[in-house]
Amino acid sequence: MARFEFKLPDIGEGISEAEIVAWHVKVGDRVEEDQGLADMMTDKATVEMESPVSGTVIALAGEVGDQVSIGSPLVVIETDAAEDHVPASDAAARAELAQDVAEQMGAENPGAEEIAETPAPPPVRAEPVEAPVADTPAAASAPVLHALASPAVRARAADLGIDLTQVKTEGDRVRHSDLDAFLRYGSGQGYQAPHASNARADEPIKVIGMRRKIAENMAASKRAIPHFTYVDEIDVTALEEMRADLNNNRGGRPKLTMLPLLIVAICKTIPDFPMINARYDDEAGVVTRHGQIHLGMATQTPAGLMVPVIRDAQDRNVWQLATEIARLAEAARTGKAKVEELSGSTLTITSLGPLGGIATTPVINRPEVAIIGPNKIVERPVFDGDEIRRAKLMNLSISCDHRVVDGWDAASFVQGLKKYLETPVLLFAS
Structure with a gap:
């Protein structure tokens, strides 16, 4: 051998x-x-x-x-x-x-953790102690305690596991009111309902693999980056109507969600706010404002949160974006995403889809300086001049690195997005 x-x-x-x-x-x-x-x-x-x-x-x-x-x-x-x-x-x-x-x-491999599994000590079992019984006539003739109660009270006490001799009563027999008082204020010593507990046993789970990487990255981001989050409300009524029309006439192309339309709006807005599409090198003290938009797409998978990257999002139309989003999401969920498809993002978008929520405060994907989070679309009445109309509204969140992006810049960027999303025909204008 x-x-x-x-x-x-x-x-x-x-x-x-x-x-x-x-x-x-x-x-x-x-x-x-x-x-x-x-x-x-x-x-x-x-x-x-x-x-x-x-x-x-x-x-x-x-x-x-x-x-x-x-x-x-x-x-x-x-x-x-x-x-x-x-x-x-x-x-x-x-x-x-x-x-x-x-x-x-x-x-x-000095970095490998040595996990010593120490067996738990055997449970300490209380041994029964036999109390000495005095061999006297008085002890031999001691009366056996017996509580007086109706059959219904006895049945209820048996169901509750209560010893009737321990229940105090003002009369000569135990009543339902005495059981109630015992449950509320009684000895309370050692009383337990006889029914099985619904509590589950503790389950220690070792934090490994993708979950450990997520934990490390999120902790590093929160430690190193002074986050702030800005949220604004956007009327997407016209955008949703246009999306429905596009889907009704899409032919063999993929069905559009809100995400590819939002990405087009982001790509059209970024040139006026280049500090949003940037990465910050803490050690070198250098901020790189990227000309290309490599958009990270936070995706929930069975192994945890992964961020596949849409390369050159600025050069793709809504149908191409929809196709790439579906392809990358499937690759991430099935564990087939390539290394190069999971790195190099310059800006990240995260969406909870139908869960949505009112607002999110997403954690930045370090070393990026911003992350965008669309929230759930809801229908509400809104004032339009003197008229009231039904509108579809969506809150849009953006978290930014305050070392690089000022609050004014973040708010102005979202206002730029809002212009495109509330006037969706501009998404298709050159």
Whole structure:
């Protein structure tokens, strides 16, 4: 037998380590060439690692959630090639080798967390204590306590698990009012309803993979960026009417949602407010105002929130945007989004869709300086001069980095969006 160390390859530009989010094998498993070994997550994507050889797994780099450095051993496989110092029949030698390899891999991956599972101590069980009984005539003839009560009161007390001898009463028998008083003000010591509790057991969940990346990124954004949020109300009655007309005449093109129309409005407004479409390098102290609009689209997936990027959104029409939105959302939800499709955004839009809400205060996707959040469309009566009409209204939120964007700039940008959204014919004007 020969030992083959499969070292974690460079799976992304500038990546120094990756997180184990799933193992597809365990120690002792037989693997074939090109068989999946593990899923590794970087800041940008999840990549499946495949075995380059066939053999038996004798060591793994760590547990799910551990970090492995690029170039460090991820899996050690005992192959069928000959090697003098490990006889194939010597199980003890293989076990010793596996232990040595595991120790070596732990030393080469100092960033991996060692999780010690300490068994919980056995529950302390109270032993029954037998009270001494005095062997006296008085003890032998002690009366047995017996509470007087009607059959209905006894049945109710039994259902509630109440010992009637513990219920105080002003009369000679226990009544329903006495049970009520006991429940409200009584001894309260040790009383529990006999019914099973609806409470669920505590469930510890290790924060790993995409959820850990989201937690780290959001925490970094809130720590580093002084956020402020501006919200304005937009009348989208005409926009919704135009969207309905476009959908009724779309032919074989995709159905339009509000999102591609909003993106067109953003792209038309950005040239007048270039500080919105920017990224801030904290360490270098440089703000880059981007000429191209690479729009991040916050997308909820089974693995957590992902942000696929619509490249060069400024060069796409509403139908092209609708097609790209559907493609990227599907790729993100099915885990098929490529690394380059999940990075490089210059501005992000986040929408809760039909959940909407009245207003949102979204967290900026660092190092960007702004994030836009449309909210739910609602119908309300509005004054139009002296007339009252039915209108479709939508609140639009924008969170900005106050180090780069002033409140006046954010408000002015939203007013620019409002002009296009409330006069939607301008969306199609050159």
